[in-house]
Amino acid sequence: MASLVQHLGLFLLFFVPLPLVSCHSHHHPLxxxxxxxxxxxxxxxxxxxxxxxxxxxxxxxxxxxxxxxxxxxxxxxxxxxxxxxxxxxxxxxxxxxxxxxxxxxxxxxxxxxxxxxSGHGYPLLTSEEQTAASELPLTYPPFIASIRKRKLKLSDVVCSTFTVGWFGEEKSRRVLKILCFYTDGTANLYMRPIEGVTIVVDLDEMTITEYYDRLTAPVPEAEGTEYRLSKQKPPFGPRLNGVSAMQPDGPGFKIDGHNIRWANWDFHVSFDARAGLIISLASIYDLQKRTFRRVLYRGYLSELFVPYMDPTEEWYYKTFFDLGEFGFGLCTVPLQPLADCPSNAVFMDGYYAGQDGKPVKISNAFCIFEQQAGRIMWRHTEIEIPGEEIREVRPEVSLVVRMVATVGNYDYVLDWEFKPSGSIKLGVGLTGILEVKGVSYTHTSQIKEDVYGTLLAHNTIGVNHDHFLTYHLDLDVDGDANSFVKANLETKRVKDNISPRKSYWTVVSETAKTESDAQIQLGLKPAELIVVNPNKKTKLGNYVGYRLIPGSLSSPLLSDDDYPQIRGAFTKYDVWITPYNKSEKWAGGLYMDQSRGDDTLAVWSQRNREIENKDIVLWYTIGFHHVPCQEDFPVMPTLSGGFELRPTNFFERNPVLKTKPPTYVHWPNCTTKS
Amino acid sequence: MASLVQHLGLFLLFFVPLPLVSCHSHHHPLxxxxxxxxxxxxxxxxxxxxxxxxxxxxxxxxxxxxxxxxxxxxxxxxxxxxxxxxxxxxxxxxxxxxxxxxxxxxxxxxxxxxxxxSGHGYPLLTSEEQTAASELPLTYPPFIASIRKRKLKLSDVVCSTFTVGWFGEEKSRRVLKILCFYTDGTANLYMRPIEGVTIVVDLDEMTITEYYDRLTAPVPEAEGTEYRLSKQKPPFGPRLNGVSAMQPDGPGFKIDGHNIRWANWDFHVSFDARAGLIISLASIYDLQKRTFRRVLYRGYLSELFVPYMDPTEEWYYKTFFDLGEFGFGLCTVPLQPLADCPSNAVFMDGYYAGQDGKPVKISNAFCIFEQQAGRIMWRHTEIEIPGEEIREVRPEVSLVVRMVATVGNYDYVLDWEFKPSGSIKLGVGLTGILEVKGVSYTHTSQIKEDVYGTLLAHNTIGVNHDHFLTYHLDLDVDGDANSFVKANLETKRVKDNISPRKSYWTVVSETAKTESDAQIQLGLKPAELIVVNPNKKTKLGNYVGYRLIPGSLSSPLLSDDDYPQIRGAFTKYDVWITPYNKSEKWAGGLYMDQSRGDDTLAVWSQRNREIENKDIVLWYTIGFHHVPCQEDFPVMPTLSGGFELRPTNFFERNPVLKTKPPTYVHWPNCTTKS
Missing domain, CATH: 3.10.450.40 (Nuclear Transport Factor 2; Chain: A,)
Known part of the structure; x- marks a missing residue:
């Protein structure tokens, strides 16, 4: 029986968020x-x-x-x-x-x-300049007049900054647009847009350079927009009983600086003002070969394209590139213990430079936790052997590294889930608050035109939009020289009646020679997409590889010649492969704000470089078309998606065959302090 | 502080699997x-x-x-x-x-x-007749001679039954084929097939009526095929630390007979020898309307089609329909506490009739547990309002009902996950053991022909195959008269340069009038697929609905005129809608064994019945193409898929807006008994 003292220690470890500031003398180079x-x-x-x-x-x-x-x-x-x-x-x-x-x-x-x-486009926006810009209207007489005209109180107006995109203009200046919201009676500013006003701020001058008050629409009412628990009135519900994660043997992972070792995985986590979470040098221990084998050199979200589908004057430009314009690291929010992450999570801080260059800390920027969701890692029940019944089940435990970025209204939950079986699952959760448009309508029966979205509440249209998350995945499958194989599944006709069957499918593999061979729109042709190491085979002679298992499909629907799509041309294909190039990190280009699409993945790939047996990078885009619905009001239940990188002949056999089931302990002698 | 005694009771509740035999006096009619x-x-x-x-x-x-x-x-x-x-x-x-x-x-x-x-096809096979048939070869002199010829020990031979399909024969008899395996040195019989012998058993006569020994191939070695923990040798690993689920407030669900009430959900679970788990009368409590509203009248897996892709004499017929031939209820395995289901699960038994009509009990046929995987139900961080920082996060708890069916070699994990937000997620996990073919090859370099699969071990080909799981989902969205809407997302060109934008997409909805309007191959056209109640609108005027969010796509690749595909024609479309018809339960027909495709969903739908504002059934197929890989040997890490039914304007607003975060309790005063 373990002692009380030991377990007290254990609990402190579980329940106190651990800020793991690196304090050792030498850094990891990453x-x-x-x-x-x-x-x-x-x-x-x-x-x-x-x-x-x-x-x-x-x-x-x-x-x-x-x-x-x-x-x-x-x-x-x-x-x-x-x-x-x-x-x-x-x-x-x-x-x-x-x-x-x-x-x-x-x-x-x-x-x-x-x-x-001296090229096109501008760097990441700083928080400070956005704050400064968003305060300008509040002392700008024409705006004050607009607010007065609408019979609103200036003291309850909050403004926010929006990037302007690029729509073929020959000259650009570093500008932002400002939209303002009404917070009278609600913290949910996004649900009370002050429609019809266009404010352009020049960031270099930090002044308002254009101002239009073109139309008025009712500001949607505050009623029903609050999402804070403290502002809700009964009845409450539905009631959820908590489930706390308890780890009898303590956490299974070790953190050394920013290196994480867990089960058979070893990887490095890093924080970047633009990308947020970066996973590097992910290697998995091969029990048979008794060595760590690299899977991923570096993986991160490279860009997030969010075009809205309302072409009218006040909305057409809303075609955001959240990483390159606003920075996913800058938008990373401190994770709340026991809510954003379960009770057995540990936390890690992040730092970025403020506009003055001084470090700004984001506490609890990442959390790391062992997830046992009740899934089964593998199992089999055998009853065919006379006199024997075999039941072998291994419950799954995986390790999750999570960050959340809140870009104004929207909250993105990004998970990297490492499985002992060698899979890496990348999860995306969309939650937070919609961008809505103020309109005169209070019932759908009044609507006779395209309103570009769904009526969610009185005077409130949730505008149709997309989310395209493009990941940079520099896979190094057992070494850096890799090839990309399309293992096409092709129907074959049985000839000459040699079988009672008329057809079957078989695998016809093609190795991509150059970039154009690997530009793939999913769903057109059944295939397994595999990154292999053409220099390494299993003992049986199969090329070692990892395959991409895509999530559900959503491809861009904008015209190829439309400006936002030119800038977001990296979403044209679901999958691209490029040769590794240190400078090709951001799918839409290094200078995304007002970019003109001349530095995107689509442009780089026009060179059609060789990618066979090279150090290659897999770019994968997971997309969501979002037609808002009333359930998304006033705050959205998480919509989830994701994809999987799964070993395919990487190991000689099931790498978790010899995993023992975790131990379970009864904890009968507990009392609570609540 | 709660008392020790209270919590002792609580723990007993958690850790003792509860066999919830219905013992109340009157049944639910389902x-x-x-x-x-x-x-x-x-x-x-x-x-x-x-x-x-x-x-x-x-x-x-x-x-x-x-x-x-x-x-x-x-x-x-x-x-x-x-x-x-x-x-x-x-x-x-x-x-x-x-x-x-x-x-x-x-x-x-x-x-x-x-x-x-008197039509085509035969009913479900019983376990007893399969056992009887599989024992016949062991006393059949030609088979004994075949075994002797191969220098194998008859005492280590185990035989198993395989349905024969239908390949255009005019006359059928009720027959099975028998394949035999070698268990010398392993419990993993499937990895040691005795290739080349064809044995046909007439079930009515219970005799062997055909026998061929056409070829020999090496029986793959036993070495490396064991998956039982007790047979593994060091080194073990990777090591996983357990995570136990603890519920400070106890489980949040109540079971009354076979009715389950949890959070805002109410539904009925039932067991069927053919379907396994059936969910009925799923309703969700609407906090605003203060009433339960029905979502699903009845949902279950209707058929599972598993065609193998080897057209040779000994393999061509392997095109199984697991539900209609073998019965998913009959194949349901007892779930193992703390392994198949987490520590907070409760269990429910199932019963089916043996061949003699007497009841046979399956203990722990289902488990029910609250899952808190560390996901976020919704969240938002707000920093735009000067002087305020808002952080509202609701962790997600969901309720899972699980069953596992082991059909010979394969294990299928079927989950129904109910979310407080109104979503129902259906999860499918594929694990267990592959069907492999014995061959002479020991290295891929020796292979010069199509071997219809992957070399997984010496003399072992994992044969390519598919899994198509077709669900019968009788949605009753707020009543039984429903319509099916394809909300197509169509790209619109901006005309007359009225906007700097050139394009956007908008929603163009079509209501399916007849069955042919609702036969959908996913991936061809971007659309939201919604079952609406055309008689009920939200206060704002949107039709109440539930939408289908598909998982990743895998459509059938067999030719339409191939016999297995004629029998499995219900997989031709990913989505079908039929008007409710009590007799249309099984997508491949009531008599699946040796069926001729004359009673499938595809045939019923040829009548092209009206489906607008009718009681309709949604049929959805989730498919997997499986190219085996070495990691699947000797037992497969779970491959997961699934899909979601999500409310879309069903509620007036986010139904979990007023959910309080579950309480968490520190459990500091614990000691273990391990």
Whole structure:
């Protein structure tokens, strides 16, 4: 019998969120910048601009990803005296209306390069400039007049910033549009849009440069829009009884800095202002080969395209690219213990640079927990053998790493789930609040035109839109030289009546030679899509591989020549393969705000590079068409999707054949303190 | 602080599997037959065959589903003195080589009708006749000679039964094929097939009527095929730490007979020898309307088609219809507490009639548990309002009803997951053991022909195959008169340059008038598929509905004119809608064994009946193409799929807006007894 004291310790471990700030002396080369490194970068960059350092704004500061060959070479000799690749920061600043790309070397404390970017598009927006812009209307007389005209109280108006997109304009300036909402009687500002006003702010000048008050529509009522528990009135319900996760043997994972080891998995997590969560160097231990084998060099959400489907003056431009414009790291929200993550979760903080370059902490940016959802990892009952009944069942435990990004109204839950069987499942949950349009209608019978959405409440249209999440998955299946195989399932006709059957299907595999061979619209042709290592075979002679099991399909419906679709051309195919290229990280381009589609995955791939037996990257887009419904009002029940990367002849046999079922302990002698 | 005694009680409740045998005096009209009712049916049927009752075999005994109008009328007057619909059993027997369909009235203890079925196809196989047939070869001299020729020990040979399908033969007899396996050194008989022998058994005569020993292939070695933990040798791993589910407030569901009430859901579970789990009368409580509203009248897996893709003599016929041939209820396995279902599960038994008509119990046929997988039901973080930070998160708890059917080698995990948000998710897990073919190859380099599968081990080909699970979903969306709406998402071109945008998509809804309008191959056209109640609108005027969110797509690849595909023609479309018809329960027909495709969903639908504003049934097929891989050897990690039925304007607003987060309790004062 274990002692009380031991278990007290155990419980503290479970229930206290653990902020696991890296405090060991040397970094992993893929660790994100520490607070002190952010300070160093700020000092170095500001130091290089004497006299105008107060004008520099830091639009992005992050780890300059080490060269992959250098990192792999360092990793392959862990005990050697080889130094890790130089630790560098990549910085994008704005100074005097120019965008600078700066590389700072942290070991030499010096600037390696500082280039002015003169192409199209602008960097990530900072929170500070968005806040400043959104406050401008409140002191802008024409806006005050508009509010007065609508008989609203200025003190209850809250404004927010929206990127403007690009619609063929030849000249661009760094501008945002501002939309305002009414918070009288509700915290759910998005449900009370003040329709008809267009406000354009020039960010370099930080002034309102255009203003139109084109139409008025009723501001939807506050009634029924609240989602805060404290504002709800009875009856409450439905009642849910909690289920707490208890781990008799404690958590099964170990965190060392930002490296996580659990069951047969080993991987690194990192935080980035743009991507949010980055998973690197995911390797799985092969019990037979007695070694870790790499699966994924680096994986992260690369872009999230959210086009709305209302072409009218006040709505047409709403075609957001949330990662490149707003930053998923910047939008990462602190996770709430026992709510966003279960009771057995541990938490990790993130840091990004504020506009002044100083570090800003996001507490509980990630959570990590063992998930036992009651699923079965494998099982079999055997009753065919006379006199024997065999029942072998292995319940599944998996490890989840989660982040949530709230981009204004919408909340995205991103999960990476690692399974002992070798699968990696990427889960996406959409929740939060819709973007709605104020209209005069209070009943569908009044609607005689296309309103581009669904009437959700009085005067409230939930506007149709899409979400396309494009993942960058640099798979390294047992090494970095990989090929992409389309294992097509083709119907064959039985010839010459040699069988009573007339048909069957068989696998006809094609290896993609160049990028165009691997541009795939799913659903057109049945196939298994496999990344293989053409240099490694199982003992039986099958190529080791991982296959992509897609989720449900939703392809873009915008015309190819439409501006948002030109910018979001990376969604044209569900799957793309590119040769690894350090600079090709962001599917829509490095400068997404007002981009013109000249730096997208679709453009890179026009070079039609060779991808056979190369270090390749798989890009996969999971899409959702969203026709809002009344259940999404005033806050949306999570809509889930996802996809799976699953080993296919990667192992010689089932890698969890020899997993023992976890132990269960009865906890009969408990009392509660509630 | 709660007392120790209280919590002791609580724990007993959690950890002791509760066999919830219905013991109340009156049945729900949809309850499956009780043991005593099975005995009554047996006595009545046997009594009607004096002199030959010992020759009667009971191929199927189940509840004769009450007429839907009668049942609904009875349900709508719960307090009236109206009697429930008459309680009847539907029985299929074989007697003197004829199939009888018998209806027994249990209240009058009499036979209502007894008809001889003279169409094509045969009823469900009984376990007893399969066992008898599989033992015949062991005393059959030519088979003994075949075994001797292969230098195998007869004592280690185990045989199993396989349905023969139909390949255009004009005359049929009730036959099975027998395949035999070698268990020397392993319990994994499926991995040691004795290839090349064809044995045909006539079930009416119970004799071997055809025998061929056409070829020999090596019997794959036993080495590496064991999956039993007790037979594994070190090293073990990966190690998984358990996570036990603890419920501070106890389970949130109540079971009354076979009725389950949980959160806002109320539904009935039933067991059937053919379908396994049946969910009926699923209704959800509407907090605003303060009433239960029906969603699903009756839902169950209707057929499971598993065609293998090897056209050679010994394999071509393997095109199984597991429900109609073998019975998913008959194949339901007892669930193992703490392994098949989590620690907070409760269990329910099932009963079916043995070949002699007497009841056979399946302990723990279903489990029911609250699942808290760490998912988020809805959330939002709000930082736009100056001076406020709002973080509202509701963790998700759902209720799962699970069964597992093991059909010979394969194990199917079927989950019905009810969510408080109104969604019903149907989950399918495929695990168990592959059907493999013995071949001479030991390395892929030796293979120069199509081997119809993957080399998984020495002399072992995992043969390509499909799984198509077709669900019968009699949705009654807020009443039984429903329509099926295809809400097509259509790209519109912006005309006359009235917007900077060039395109957008909008919803163009079509209501299906007749069955052919609702035959849908998914993936061809983007659409939301919605079952609406055309007689009920929300206050805002939207039709109340539930939509189908499909899982990943896999459509049949056999030729339409191929015999297995004629029999499995119900898989031709992913979605079908039929008007409710009590007799249309089994997508492939009532008599599936050797059926000729004349009683399938595809045939019924040729009548192209009206389906608008009718009581309609949604049929949905979830498919898997399975190209085996080495990880599936010797036992398969679960491959999962599923789909969702989600309310769409069914509620006036988010139905879980006013759900309080479940309470969590620290359990600090525990000691273990392990």
């Amino acid at each position: 660790d994100f910048l520490t607070p002190s490194e952010f300070h160093q970068v700020q000092a170095i960059v500001n130091g290089s601009n004497p006299g105008s350092s107060h004008n520099v704004t830091f639009q992005y500061v992050g780890l300059d990803e080490p060269d992959k060959p250098a990192l792999l070479s360092w990793l392959s000799n862990p005990n050697s005296t080889t130094l890790p690749p130089p630790r560098r920061a990549f910085v994008i600043t704005r100074l005097h209306s120019q965008t600078h790309e700066i590389i700072v070397d942290l070991s030499t404390q010096s600037i390696v390069s500082d280039k002015v970017y | 309850d499956f037959l009780t043991p005593s009712e099975f005995h009554q049916v047996q006595a009545i049927v046997n009594g009607s065959n004096p002199g030959s009752s010992h020759n009667v075999t009971f191929q199927y005994v189940g509840l004769d589903e009450p007429d839907k109008p009668a049942l609904l009328s009875w349900l709508s007057n719960p307090n009236s003195t109206t009697l429930p619909p008459p309680r009847r059993a539907f029985v299929i027997t074989r007697l003197h080589s004829q199939t009888h369909e018998i209806i027994v009235d249990l209240s009058t203890q009499s036979i209502v009708s007894d008809k001889v079925y």
